[in-house]
């Protein structure tokens with residue numbers, strides 16, 4: 001199983017980060033992508049990726065930190081060029097609190113999409129309550145490919161993204177009892193375009209909702225996806241892990 005989006009640098013893992021990662025990667029977890037959200041976490045993600053063969057990283061500015069920049073952050077191109085950097089992310093739009101202002105977030109997203117275009121790197125999109133504007137950004141950069149992480153949009157939005165060559169990543173939300181919209185989206189996306197992620201320590205799948213999340217819980221997401229797609233667990237695991245390798249360019 002592959003965890004395509006995680007935050008092991010979160011303080012929730014301070015007590016046992018190294019022991020946990022060693023045990024996960026020594027078991028069924030074949031790869032983890034640690035997602036940066038700002039300068040500090042992107043550099044730390046790089047360091048984590050260089051400590052574990054099966055950990056890779058994404059570097060970028062999450063919309064929450066968008067107010068700090070009006071141009072390409074001077075530290076970002078160097079990280080993107082790192083051998084274990086597999087994507088620019090997480091980047092995107094978060095209109096939940098409307099802070100920073102939408103126009104500021106859009107500028108930061110456009111700057112990083114342009115960077116992805118010029119470096120030929122995929123992007124990891126964070127889209128919270130901003131489906132229409134995220135899709136608009138995707139349309140504005142037809143050469144850029146990416147994934148919508150912890151997808152929360154409609155089946156229609158997913159269909160357009162798939163048509164454009166993008167991937168859709170499902171988190172523990174797909175296991176929640178009230179996740180009707182997310183399940184409909186998962187039904188509509190071909191298994192060959194689906195990634196699995198924890199977004200840990202957040203979004204812990206049912207039946208462990210409320211506890212700290214980690215990559216071993218990808219199994220609950222795979223169980224649900226197998227059920228939704230009408231395939232075996234093994235098939236869901238094999239195909240989604242291969243998708244992650246294909247998407248991130250991991251041999």
Ligand SMILES: [Zn+2]
Nearest residue numbers: 005035090199
């Ligand atoms: Zn995340």
